[in-house]
Amino acid sequence: xxxxxxxxxxxxxxxxxxxxxxxxxxxxxxxxxxxxxxxxxxxxxxxxxxxxxxxxxxxxxxxxxxxxxxxxxxxxxxxxxxxxxxxxxxxxxxxxxxxxxxxxxxxxxxxxxxxxxxxxxxxxxxxxxxxxxxxxxxxxxxxxxxxxxxxxxxxxxxxxxxxxxxxxxxxxxxxxxxxxxxxxxxxxxxxxxxxxxxxxxxxxxxxxxxxxxxxxxxxxxxxxxxxxxxxxxxxxxxxxxxxxxxxxxxxxxxxxxxxxxxxxxxxxxxxxx
Amino acid sequence: xxxxxxxxxxxxxxxxxxxxxxxxxxxxxxxxxxxxxxxxxxxxxxxxxxxxxxxxxxxxxxxxxxxxxxxxxxxxxxxxxxxxxxxxxxxxxxxxxxxxxxxxxxxxxxxxxxxxxxxxxxxxxxxxxxxxxxxxxxxxxxxxxxxxxxxxxxxxxxxxxxxxxxxxxxxxxxxxxxxxxxxxxxxxxxxxxxxxxxxxxxxxxxxxxxxxxxxxxxxxxxxxxxxxxxxxxxxxxxxxxxxxxxxxxxxxxxxxxxxxxxxxxxxxxxxxxxxxxxxxxxxxxxxxxxxxxxxxxxxxxxxxxxxxxxxxxxxxxxxxxxxxx
Numbered sequence: 001x002x003x004x005x006x007x008x009x010x011x012x013x014x015x016x017x018x019x020x021x022x023x024x025x026x027x028x029x030x031x032x033x034x035x036x037x038x039x040x041x042x043x044x045x046x047x048x049x050x051x052x053x054x055x056x057x058x059x060x061x062x063x064x065x066x067x068x069x070x071x072x073x074x075x076x077x078x079x080x081x082x083x084x085x086x087x088x089x090x091x092x093x094x095x096x097x098x099x100x101x102x103x104x105x106x107x108x109x110x111x112x113x114x115x116x117x118x119x120x121x122x123x124x125x126x127x128x129x130x131x132x133x134x135x136x137x138x139x140x141x142x143x144x145x146x147x148x149x150x151x152x153x154x155x156x157x158x159x160x161x162x163x164x165x166x167x168x169x170x171x172x173x174x175x176x177x178x179x180x181x182x183x184x185x186x187x188x189x190x191x192x193x194x195x196x197x198x199x200x201x202x203x204x205x206x207x208x209x210x211x212x213x214x215x216x217x218x219x220x221x222x223x224x225x226x227x228x229x230x231x232x233x234x235x236x237x238x239x240x241x242x243x244x245x246x247x248x249x250x251x252x253x254x255x256x257x258x259x260x261x262x263x264x265x266x267x268x269x270x271x272x273x
Numbered sequence: 274x275x276x277x278x279x280x281x282x283x284x285x286x287x288x289x290x291x292x293x294x295x296x297x298x299x300x301x302x303x304x305x306x307x308x309x310x311x312x313x314x315x316x317x318x319x320x321x322x323x324x325x326x327x328x329x330x331x332x333x334x335x336x337x338x339x340x341x342x343x344x345x346x347x348x349x350x351x352x353x354x355x356x357x358x359x360x361x362x363x364x365x366x367x368x369x370x371x372x373x374x375x376x377x378x379x380x381x382x383x384x385x386x387x388x389x390x391x392x393x394x395x396x397x398x399x400x401x402x403x404x405x406x407x408x409x410x411x412x413x414x415x416x417x418x419x420x421x422x423x424x425x426x427x428x429x430x431x432x433x434x435x436x437x438x439x440x441x442x443x444x445x446x447x448x449x450x451x452x453x454x455x456x457x458x459x460x461x462x463x464x465x466x467x468x469x470x471x472x473x474x475x476x477x478x479x480x481x482x483x484x485x486x487x488x489x490x491x492x493x494x495x496x497x498x499x500x501x502x503x504x505x506x507x508x509x510x511x512x513x514x515x516x517x518x519x520x521x522x523x524x525x526x527x528x529x530x531x532x533x534x535x536x537x538x539x540x541x542x543x544x545x546x547x548x549x550x551x552x553x554x555x556x557x558x559x560x561x562x563x564x565x566x567x568x569x570x571x572x573x574x575x576x577x578x579x580x581x582x583x584x585x586x587x588x589x590x591x592x593x594x595x596x597x598x
Contacts, residue, residue, distance in 0.1 A: 201361050210392075
């Protein structure tokens with residue numbers, strides 16, 4: 001097999017590596033880079049203008065990038081190095097095996113990137129948790145995925161992490177997203193009243209989005225020294241996740257205080273200690 | 274002006290007849306703000322005068338004893354969206370009312386703002402108390418024309434087209450859009466296409482009469498809302514002349530989320546007192562001032578109202594953000 005590949009490549013026409021060849025190669029790579037950046041910038045801008053279809057439009061960005069770099073690589077290999085299709089395949093395998101040993105992490109990242117684009121475990125605009133990082137996907141590049149965290153930090157997560165770790169996607173390509181809000185109250189407080197107040201805080205929030213497919217719910221869990229109220233509601237724009245959580249929590253606690261519903265008391269915790 | 278609810282009256286009467294034959298199905302009449310459903314209710318009351326009583330929401334506010342004191346078998350309650358406020362504790366009255374409706378053997382004919390209805394149906398599932406729902410439909414240009422000019426003789430009115438005042442609109446205009454890139458902030462020119470101008474350019478004016486064009490425009494600006502169309506008609510009518518001074522809204526509404534939310538509350542109520550807005554949002558004063566400055570609402574004393582001619586644009590803006598649906 002290795003002999004066949006060597007034999008095939010041995011019959012490849014000899015190409016003089018002169019300044020024109022180098023310049024053409026560089027020019028193609030620059031064009032691919034500029035075109036990728038320009039189209040990305042345009043698609044991001046357009047997606048931010050069209051409020052309801054932001055994520056759908058951003059889905060096209062990684063697809064475009066990978067296509068442009070793929071075509072550029074193919075064009076350089078085929079037109080400039082003048083390889084036939086058989087030689088190109090043989091060369092790819094040979095080069096792949098060669099760089100696979102030396103640059104296996106980089107190759108794994110690029111392969112991870114291609115799998116992300118094809119399999120779509122997440123898309124640009126989604127809210128995801130990869131490893132210990134949580135945030136909105138701002139870019140899926142050749143070797144890494146960029147996340148903007150709730151603290152506005154830009155985190156680059158290697159694409160190969162997708163292959164080796166579980167990825168949690170909060171919205172899976174939709175713009176709407178479920179937000180879960182936990183509040184803890186004292187065991188002696190009126191849980192029914194607290195649930196009613198929390199549900200009203202949820203459905204009257206300015207950020208809530210309710211429909212038959214996006215219901216608002218409040219669940220109760222009784223623990224030994226406190227009760228947990230869990231509110232589940234949707235926001236129409238996943239960027240409102242924390243505003244929604246803050247709004248519901250603030251207004252619910254204000255109403256809890258007025259209704260005499262208390263947070264878990266320290267005395268209960270002392271018993272535990 | 275002709276009576277505009279002929280089909281709807283038939284539907285209401287059917288509900289009344291079924292009730293009289295032993296099948297009760299409470300009715301919700303759902304319409305956009307300004308639609309003018311009061312004339313429909315007037316007609317229902319007139320047709321069933323012997324066994325109908327009419328309720329005002331202000332009579333119900335805070336106390337449902339009024340309901341118990343009513344002897345008629347058919348109760349007509351208008352503007353029931355005024356029984357709630359979008360805040361914690363703001364559903365108490367409407368929930369008590371719904372419980373009364375569920376436990377009563379009387380027939381309830383009710384009217385609701387369509388945006389409040391959609392919200393309450395998701396938040397409180399009010400639809401189950403009102404199994405028969407009648408959504409008052411949008412009217413097309415011919416229906417609006419018939420409604421408004423059927424009382425006039427042919428050729429009694431003279432329709433005059435007048436260029437709308439204001440700056441001349443270009444087909445393609447440049448707007449400046451702010452952008453930031455790696456810490457650098459600036460503005461870039463972005464071309465906007467005036468869709469209305471484009472449509473005007475390609476529409477075949479020669480095939481239509483001036484009055485047909487007037488009513489098409491009226492239907493478009495009012496979005497088929499007969500109440501809004503009537504307001505615009507009154508502004509245009511200078512008997513015997515009808516002068517088209519209606520300006521199409523082309524500008525985009527630029528509001529932040531908080532301002533849009535307050536606007537959605539006002540649209541869902543039609544009109545609302547300032548004090549109620551203050552109970553729902555903090556800084557209500559500032560938000561109302563911004564909306565008023567932008568010409569989206571009008572303030573009369575303590576009451577804020579949306580402007581009828583702005584309704585279509587406001588609803589489109591709010592629907593994009595799913596603040597109304």
